[in-house]
Amino acid sequence: MGTTLNSLKLLDYFTIAKPELGLSQVVRQTNMNKATVLRHLKELCEYGLLEQSPTTKLYSIGPVALRLAGVREATKPVLVAAHQIMKEQAVITRESLHLSLLNGNELQNAAVEESRFHSVRVTFIPSEILPIHATASGAIMLAFGPETLKEHLKNQILPSYSDSTITDPSQILRYAQKVQTSGWAESPGAREAGVHGFSAPVFGPDQIAIGAIACAVPQSRVTPSLRTEILQSLQIASRDITVAFGGLTPAAYPKQFNETLNMLPSNAGSEMETEI
């Protein structure tokens, strides 16, 4: 393990929730020696990745971060980076992926990677608005997104798209709570009969979901093994796209998806009608 990496790791403690830290606060979190931490902080300051308030002596992220981000964004815009990650995962699962981002209270498609393996596949309209209450991505946003979404859901008349669409807000919110512990969501035909959606969150810098990465499959193709594959891919995509967006995955978010933890939302009952 190199010295540089140890230095850089100190940057991890500077978050939106706690953007300013003193020497001792950092020392307490790291179990490193105070002198060591001090030298590292000083060096990061010297380069400009950190800066120290002359009055409070507190350290915070410095202006160089903006310069680097500018270069990064000019070279590789976030959506391009996200799309590349989606492409990789779409090759693995051989199914279409789509990324949707929250825009106010609306969930909007931002990037699509279509499967080139199946002639029967689920296609998306780019920049389409997704209904929060009838999609897996919507459930993800309710579980991990801003609180205002839940309020917004209650103040709406929820249209029904198929027999499986749930239009009762309280039922949807109950499912969102389960999603919070499982880390992923699914929606068997709620948006469109015959289309099974899976989704995982993309987090922003304040550890609140800013969007969702989802995989939609014709219901006829959903097998337990494909489900496992898709969930694995979604987990990787969720993590990598979160990083690509400059976001931070919350510590509480499950490291490993538990497939059985997630009880399906359903109008009819609790059977998993999508299993073979």
Next chain:
Amino acid sequence: MGTTLNSLKLLDYFTIAKPELGLSQVVRQTNMNKATVLRHLKELCEYGLLEQSPTTKLYSIGPVALRLAGVREATKPVLVAAHQIMKEQAVITRESLHLSLLNGNELQNAAVEESRFHSVRVTFIPSEILPIHATASGAIMLAFGPETLKEHLKNQILPSYSDSTITDPSQILRYAQKVQTSGWAESPGAREAGVHGFSAPVFGPDQIAIGAIACAVPQSRVTPSLRTEILQSLQIASRDITVAFGGLTPAAYPKQFNETLNMLPSNAGSEMETEI
């Protein structure tokens, strides 16, 4: 001099002009040992400040830069503050404003406030690179920015974008000198035919311009009275955004824009072809 700092200095070679570098290219610029540089690059990759393309082996700025910039922006929201000021001024002039910041020797768009009053308006690509020699903002940077810019200008082949683009460095520098006394710059169609740009500086803490605030108007709409309005708004925006950035306006900078002081740069002659 610490190891960490030496590592971090490698980041300086990654610019918008040259965002992707191979190991040998970095080694040649640094006079460091190849093994040392390699280890440093690897370590920066491991943290995510850099990333390496698996195919080309080239290094570029990594996604962590975005995260850090997000935290920085959340702490010291210069861009948010600047945007607020721009919004206010955009309402007054009813025209689009954009803020560009100097990144090395490149001038890059950082924030845009689009007019919502006109259907015909000048739109910008966020984080676009502006040519120094063909924009009002570029002239501002030459007049009030770091000296290195002038050197950089001379060592370049200046592309022509329209009939009005000036590609002779000495002519551009003469105009920049006039801008120094007038305090503002304009560019009638040098970047794009039919687009008239006005610009004023944003100063940093050392009283050197770190960017420019500009207003771009369809040439057909430019009247003497609109020009006056725009200049007044730019002056206010220049002052306020400078403060928001923690900058300092030099004492020598004009307190009041003199509209007549500024002689237009032109290829053809000295007529103000943008006047009605």
Next chain:
DNA sequence: CCCTTTGGTTCATTATTTGAACCTTGATTG
């Protein structure tokens, strides 16, 4: 088929990083 350049590796030598103890300052408290 040789020559050059690329990215990357190895390992003894070297020099930097490390950490326990110490110092100084300022706020809090019995």
Next chain:
DNA sequence: CAATCAAGGTTCAAATAATGAACCAAAGGG
């Protein structure tokens, strides 16, 4: 008001990590 505590920062011998010359393998170019 002295005592205490925690803050940021410093010191220097000991430990550890960085360094660089030489080397390797692979990919073009003449």
